[in-house]
Amino acid sequence: MAIPGNLLSATTEMVDPNTSGWTTKLNCTISKGSGGRNGDGCLLVKSQAAGETQVRTVSSYTVTPGVTYQAFADASGATVPERIGIRWLNAVGLEISLTWSLVTMTAAAAWHRISVAAVAPVGAYKAQVLLSMMTPAAPNVVSYFENVYLGLPVRTTGNLCGFGTESTEIDASGWAPEVNATLSRQVPVASWSVGWYWAGGHTLAVTATAAGNAAAATVDRPAVTPGVEYLAHAYLQPPTLSSVAWLELRFYDVNGNQIQATRATLAPPGTGFYRQFLSAIAPAAAATCGIAAGLDGAAAGQVLRLETVVVRSLVPLVTGTVLPYASSNFEQGTGGWTVSSGPATLSRSSPWGAAAYSGHYALSVTSATAATSTLRSPLVPVSEGVNWRAQIIVRQGAGSWTSVRVRAHWYDSVGGDLGTSTGLAYAVPAGSWYLLVSDAVAPAGAVQAAVEVVAVAASSASVLYVDGVALWQVLPLVAVEAVPSDGYIRLTLRELPVDYLMSVYRVTPDGMRALVRGADGLIEMQPVTSDAVVLEDHEAPLGVEVWYRIELYSSPGVISSTRSSESASLTLVDINTSWLKDPGNPQRNCLVLVEKAPDWERPIEQASFVVWGRRNKVILSGRRQGLEGDLAIWTRSDAEREALHLLLDSGNTLLWQAAPGMGVDDMYIAVATVGEGRIGKLAQEQWRTWTLPLTEQDMPVTTGVNGAAGRTWQDVVAEFATCADLLTVYATSEDLLLDRRMG
Template identity: 65%
Template sequence: MAIPGNLLSSTTESIDPNTSGWTSKLNCTIAKGTGGRNGDGCLVVKSVAAGEIQARTVSSYPVVAGTVYQAFSDTAGVVAERIGIRWLTATGTEVSVTWSLTTAAASSGWHRVSVAGAAPATATQAQVLLSSTEVGSTVNHYWENVYLGLPIRTVGNLLNFNTESAEIDAAGWASITNAAISRQVPVVSWAVDAYNVGGHTLAITAVANGNASALAIDRPTVTPGTEYLAYAYLQPPTSGSTTWIELRFYDGSGTQIAAQKSTLAAPGTGMYRQRASLAAPSNAATCSVAAGVDSATAGQVLRLETVVVTAATKLQAGSVMPYADTGFEQGVAGWTTASGIAVLSRTTPWGNAYFEGSYALNVASSTATASTLRSAKFATPGAAGQNFRAQILAHVGAGSWTNITIKVRWYNASNTDLGASTGTLYAIPGGSWYALASDAVAPATATQAAIELIPTASATSSVLHIDQVVLWQVLPLTSVQAVDDSGYIQLTLRELPLDWLLTVYRITPDGARALVRGTSGLVNQQAITSDILVIEDHEAPIGVSVYYRIEMRSSPSAGPSSRTSAPAVLSLADINETWLKDPGNPQRNMRVVVQGPPDWEQPIQQSVQRVRGRRRAVVLSGIRGGLEGSLAVWTRTDEERIALRTLLSSGNTLLWQANPGMGVDDMYVSVAGVSEGRIGGPAQEPWRTWTLPLTEQDMPVTTAVNGAAGRTWQDVVTEFDTCADLLAVYATCEDLLLDRRMG
């Protein structure tokens, strides 16, 4: 599988099908081995004699001085190893090598090494170096899944790459108390496609007995009222160590005003992702993240990997509940036992029982009785008369439970209890996790709501696990909206089942179906990764009523569940205009004024044989081709002229659309050499006349819609200090949107 953004070829990355991307640099021979995970191949580097061995990439890859690059690889062997970026001048002279630290131990299992650094001032190209120091001759070391490129960071992270990863140095962190800050490379096996983990970790070492902690020096800005989520992999020194992560908020003067600590219930000494969440207070300006170990013994080390602070995502689109009360990652949050004997706690240890994250709410009943559990109250703006849905995931942990009732309890602005909904009763079988939901209409004066659960234990010492508790206003499962000015129909799909497969068809009045295009190509059995999906269908026909059929399958061979949308019609107000669209780059789509329609030709390959003595010729014909002709259009402004040049520059197959009744159907076309002319008048006249030679094409079936791939302005702000910094990296705004960098 190709690593996104890799400068290395797929062969060099995966060592499949051969080792042509690699060569010996020092004291070694190379060969192709088996047992890799990124393809079956791997690079075998064999020592010629005892001592350091090095292999390097055959090619050198262009770099921009001052820009940070990252290299990583998965490796295995009988000694520790390191990876380096070798910087070269334009003539191939070595400038320097940026080496990773050597791994803390050897391992015969695949584990990650990584390094990052800025290209030196005189560097114009770089190579990847793989190094180990073997204890004898003919000793093998193994490498695969090799990357060189721009740093791979967590999309949406408010912290910069070095604070997140410590791949450059430990300068992003400072000691709070009793801590020495450094970097280490423990041996950890990560998934082959876990590209933003592995390599260097931040090491917090207790200088003396007692609590030890460190703080990220980054202070990214936050929006008051927004809920944020901090998380990191923690590797405790012992399974009994008390280690934690803490999200902190600061006011404009830098004074800490709020914090939320989340303590790891470690099952061992591996890497465990721990989460902490909190809404930014009204006077919050910035945030940071801290981590530490309590009651440490001098010399004990807490390691951090992939530290992230990001705006918290809702586990159900539109849910009014914060992450802490939904996922129980840092405790029971605002949940209480309103009546009965049930005792509430967070499940333990980490990973023992959960549906999302690493923990769940643990409900323990010592007797076979019912208890009433209630969440905190949450604001429900505009709730009056609206239908809301409460949903939980439930799992029997021990004993047995007869049933559970799910209700919504309403409150007004004065916190007066308006009563609870009738609720929905469910039996609770053992075994799996079950999604249980209940709908309720908000009373006229309701402005707040709480979820109320009434589980009934049918045996003593029973335990029930609750996770992913959400409450949201019920909106249509499917909605459509024609956006005429931009030439597309917006299709919104809600409450999609995660990890199922999705197919979306556009259906016209004649019953014809066409797959709709998305960010991964035509939406045909694509994995569902979010419960809400918004699709912009830029290929919907003009002036024709269409609707959408949505099919969902639990597996490729399973029968589909389906839903359909309401009809929608896309309009083009001016019949003299026509749309020219790039299916893969809808940001380039534009309207132009038609000067003259094509006079079509349909070419055909023929061979005419005239037989002596025969009156009629023998004609051998191929299949008659598609339509060919020249479309004449005008652009009216300098902006339109530049936009049309941009649209045509890629040479991609375009979609030409006109209003019904204009004598042409929607058509995918290839545009040959174009002519651009003036219409007369002064030099300042912006109108231009264009002749576009068109050749009819099939609809592109492998093209996906380009986009920001989850990046937001926050990612830009995190990576670049000023707008001037962007000018040196991106040539156009479109390049910024698509993260298409110069150099």
């Protein structure tokens, strides 16, 4: 499994099928081992004598001075600990310097992550990865390495904090001690999933100086927007099972004064790494935010370790929900829920991971007797006269429950009770999580609402877990909109079941179906990764009413449900224009003015034979080929001319679409040598005449639509201080969008 962005080859990364990507550097021999995680192969390193051993990559990889690079690997060694390094080389291959990670705190046979990051020094031209066993006491000591990476830092998309704060792979300068603490970096033995590249290696160690509370906080304080909800999370490793370890999201005003702090306490099931979530809405005066972590009642010398610290704008479980994260996912407590009637009591499930559908905790509802209890969320804003959907996800924890009803309770602007919706009651069998929903139209005057859960316990000491609560205005499951100015149809899909498979078809009036293109190619049984998806169909035909069919599969070949859209059609304002489109790069599509349509030819390969004494030749023919001809077009401005050059530069298969009635069907084409000529003799004339030699092609099947893959301006701001810094990294704005860096 190739690591995204890895400069190393797959063979070097995976040590499969051989060790050709590696060579010895100091006191060792190498061979191919088995039992790896990223493929079966791994690098077996054996010491030749007592003392440190080192291996390095055979190849060196181009780097840019001043840019941060990261290297990591998975290691296994029962005898001695390991470290990883980056070796910086100049233009003639001479070593400039070495950057080493700290040494793993102990030796361990279990696979564990080692990692390091550093800024490429002045004069660096190439880099190599170094792997080291630290000072074996004798020859024939063995360690194993694999899943090796060298490249740009792997950071969480959308994180407001930079890589230096998210990870302490470089240093601990993103943090400062706050109360009774010293800070350092440590590399504990920690096993991470082979494909989880965001954690492992160095951790921030917060050490209590003396008995009492200890805390540290980030120095990095990224900007926030008042009224926006933010989610923070980090992996915490408490020193003992009974430790009171916590994470805190703080907001500061423009003067740096702390104006709000929201804390979540970890309920650890052990002393491993556990990811703690918490959220808060930035208050009106908020300008920046920060993260703090600490221990309450720590003993002197106790250590809290942090890994992968993130704060970002909240992406809710359900798009559009008006319930805050704390009241929906219960990661930091009961989220303001109350019991309006009945004997039930509420608490957050414990310990971490014991009961959760989303995140690591759930709302635990305990009824001491067989009775009916009504639970109510905090009030949230709604709009009258529109349809709202309430959702909960529940599981029996103990005892039994006769039914669980979900409904909405409506209120006016001063909290006046406007009644409840009828809701829907569900049976909740034991064993699984169940999604319960109920729709209702908000009555006149309703500006607030609460989600209510009416739970009927069938026995004493019954426990019900509630998670994933949402309340949102229900919009169409499928919506279509033609965007003729840019030549595409926008298809919006909502309330998709995550982890299902999906196929999306465009259907024409004759009943013909064609797959719609997405980021990973034609959307045929592709995984659903978000409950809401927006597709731009740039290959929809012009002047034809089309509709879309969506098929959802619970597993390959097992169809679960289907959806269909309304009809939509694309038009051309000027029938003398036509579209030239790149299916994989729709940002390059051009609308051009047609001078003359092609006179088509259809070549055929033939061989002729003269038979002695026979009047007619014998002709053997292949299959007649597709259309070929010259399309003559005009560009009317320098901008159009430059856009056409950009479209043609790649040599990709293009789509030509002309107005209906022109005698030309939509056609995928390859464009040969292009002729560009001037109109008239005036030098300032911007019009150009073009001759495009076209050859008909089949529709590209595997080509995906290039996109930013979740990349936003926040990712740019977190990495670059000024716009001027971008000029030396990205050649064009398209490169910036797609994160394609020069060199």
